[in-house]
Amino acid sequence: MRILTKEESQYIDRMAPEKYGIPLGYLMENAGSDVAQVLANHYKGAKSILFLSGNGNNGADGLVAARHLMELEIPVCIYLFGESQKGSQLFKEQLHMVKQLGIAIYTSLDDIPWHTIWAVVEGLIGTGMKGELRFQMKEVIEIVQSQCELYSISKWSIDIPAGVNANTGEVSHSSFKADYTITFGATKQGVCLYPGKEYAGHVIVKPLGIPFEKVLQNYQAYHNTWGLDIRLIETLLRPRSAIAHKGRNGHTLVIGGSNGMIGAPLMAGEASVHSGAGKTTVAVPDDCLRTLQNKVMPEVMTASFRSVSDIMDLVKDKSVLALGPGLGRREETAQIVLEFLATYDGPIVLDADAFYALGDMANGETNGVLQSRSHPAIMTPHLGEFSRLTGRSILDIQKNYVQSARDFAIAQHVVLVLKGIPSLVALPNGTIYINMAGNSGMGTGGMGDVLTGMISAFVAQGYEVNEAALIGTFLHSYTADRLGTKKLWGYTPSDVSVRIGSVISELLSPSLNV
Numbered sequence: 191m192r193i194l195t196k197e198e199s200q201y202i203d204r205m206a207p208e209k210y211g212i213p214l215g216y217l218m219e220n221a222g223s224d225v226a227q228v229l230a231n232h233y234k235g236a237k238s239i240l241f242l243s244g245n246g247n248n249g250a251d252g253l254v255a256a257r258h259l260m261e262l263e264i265p266v267c268i269y270l271f272g273e274s275q276k277g278s279q280l281f282k283e284q285l286h287m288v289k290q291l292g293i294a295i296y297t298s299l300d301d302i303p304w305h306t307i308w309a310v311v312e313g314l315i316g317t318g319m320k321g322e323l324r325f326q327m328k329e330v331i332e333i334v335q336s337q338c339e340l341y342s343i344s345k346w347s348i349d350i351p352a353g354v355n356a357n358t359g360e361v362s363h364s365s366f367k368a369d370y371t372i373t374f375g376a377t378k379q380g381v382c383l384y385p386g387k388e389y390a391g392h393v394i395v396k397p398l399g400i401p402f403e404k405v406l407q408n409y410q411a412y413h414n415t416w417g418l419d420i421r422l423i424e425t426l427l428r429p430r431s432a433i434a435h436k437g438r439n440g441h442t443l444v445i446g447g448s449n450g451m452i453g454a455p456l457m458a459g460e461a462s463v464h465s466g467a468g469k470t471t472v473a474v475p476d477d478c479l480r481t482l483q484n485k486v487m488p489e490v491m492t493a494s495f496r497s498v499s500d501i502m503d504l505v506k507d508k509s510v511l512a513l514g515p516g517l518g519r520r521e522e523t524a525q526i527v528l529e530f531l532a533t534y535d536g537p538i539v540l541d542a543d544a545f546y547a548l549g550d551m552a553n554g555e556t557n558g559v560l561q562s563r564s565h566p567a568i569m570t571p572h573l574g575e576f577s578r579l580t581g582r583s584i585l586d587i588q589k590n591y592v593q594s595a596r597d598f599a600i601a602q603h604v605v606l607v608l609k610g611i612p613s614l615v616a617l618p619n620g621t622i623y624i625n626m627a628g629n630s631g632m633g634t635g636g637m638g639d640v641l642t643g644m645i646s647a648f649v650a651q652g653y654e655v656n657e658a659a660l661i662g663t664f665l666h667s668y669t670a671d672r673l674g675t676k677k678l679w680g681y682t683p684s685d686v687s688v689r690i691g692s693v694i695s696e697l698l699s700p701s702l703n704v
């Protein structure tokens with residue numbers, strides 16, 4: 191599913207009349223009618239619906255909805271915020287209509303009979319917000335929130351909650367916190383990211399009245415954003431041919447481990463087996479081999495390495511290499527990683543301590559070291575590792591989370607799986623996928639190793655690196671979500687690993703009850 195940025199939304203608003211002869215007022219009538227329909231479907235009792243109306247088109251959407259609800263004989267009233275005469279042309283037109291219809295209009299919050307209100311619908315401001323929410327609007331929101339609390343009034347937002355940045359999900363102090371947000375065409379990027387996601391509540395997407403994918407085909411700054419969700423995965427996952435045998439399902443090689451850190455490559459290797467790789471080998475430093483052999487599942491083959499040439503020999507007949515889990519941060523290990531990366535051009539998934547060897551890629555001598563590979567490398571850093579790879583603080587990255595991931599993937603020509611909340615998959619061409627699955631129970635050591643093994647297994651089975659990163663990232667979180675319904679936390683990475691196969695079967699043949 192498409193996720194719209196503020197600029198894309200505004201581009202659609204501009205092109206609708208300019209290029210396609212569709213007056214913005216038509217889109218607004220659609221938007222307002224959709225809002226009214228959703229509210230009417232939820233409405234119960236005899237109390238009123240109060241529209242908080244700013245003087246822009248966001249407010250105007252609400253005035254349209256008020257008019258439609260009046261036709262359905264649902265009681266409505268309006269609170270006007272801001273100077274109406276300075277409002278947008280469409281706002282002024284809609285305001286004239288509701289006045290002519292005699293809908294009750296308040297200009298002071300003190301005059302509102304709050305005990306008669308069933309729901310508040312916030313149309314104070316939408317994608318037109320510039321900078322921090324202004325003080326007067328914050329004041330109004332604080333009073334409204336407390337009245338809603340006091341009278342158990344449900345809270346709705348139109349398009350995006352007032353105060354939420356439509357692109358980054360950052361929120362101004364005293365932003366409107368909705369139970370539901372009704373948006374048009376597609377979800378805005380800011381309500382897929384935290385904390386904006388928490389302020390939007392349950393997001394309902396309604397049609398816009400214009401084929402916006404066609405409109406966006408000519409959008410120049412075309413770095414698009416999509417939701418990484420089950421519908422996308424169902425288009426990517428391929429059933430297995432009846433004659434598939436282990437030789438056709440590839441061979442994953444995991445290179446990792448160090449004293450006391452055997453679990454990481456082991457979990458990556460086992461996840462590769464559970465995700466369908468034909469064969470999986472885990473190679474660790476010589477002095478760790480015995481420990482690995484005593485712990486690992488029999489389906490995983492084992493090997494050891496001491497030098498780059500050992501790794502080059504091991505990787506020769508493999509489909510994909512997962513490099514880094516538990517590798518450790520010794521100087522000589524970092525040298526082996528850099529020397530190996532300079533010579534090996536096959537499909538590779540870099541994780542964990544492989545990033546230690548790369549250091550500050552954005553500003554250091556490893557900048558661009560992955561650029562000219564025949565298959566873009568897949569990198570799976572968490573926020574802390576990404577901070578080191580970019581030389582930027584975690585806070586700075588989070589303030590512009592999507593763009594930070596996009597810029598890095600383009601600059602380094604890699605497929606970046608940024609394991610934040612939510613995770614992002616950024617492609618070398620700048621396309622971003624925001625993971626729509628995942629939960630807080632995933633915050634345990636080893637989850638990243640399982641993810642590395644899953645992504646590697648899909649590369650091994652013949653998926654393009656982009657596809658493997660998307661499928662692995664979503665299935666990893668989706669499987670954790672399934673476990674999270676029974677245990678909010680406390681399920682283990684190995685629990686995720688052993689369940690992957692049944693989740694894949696369920697997605698490939700929905701009739702199967704897993």
Ligand SMILES: NC(=O)C1=CN([C@@H]2O[C@H](COP(=O)(O)OP(=O)(O)OC[C@H]3O[C@@H](n4cnc5c(N)ncnc54)[C@H](O)[C@@H]3O)[C@@H](O)[C@H]2O)[C@H](O)CC1
Pocket residue numbers: 199200202203214217218221244245246247248249250251272278314315316317318319320321322323324327348349350374375398
């Ligand atoms: N394509 C679509 O999705 C459609 C969306 N519609 C709605 O239009 C709004 C955007 O309307 P716009 O007039 O551009 O801006 P707003 O109404 O969001 O806000 C303008 C209003 O806000 C004041 N303002 C600006 N910055 C701040 C601030 N930091 N603090 C307080 N106030 C601020 C500004 O002065 C103006 O008065 C979109 O969200 C949809 O709801 C169309 O109606 C249908 C098609």
Ligand SMILES: [K+]
Pocket residue numbers: 248312313314315316347348349350351352
């Ligand atoms: K709004």
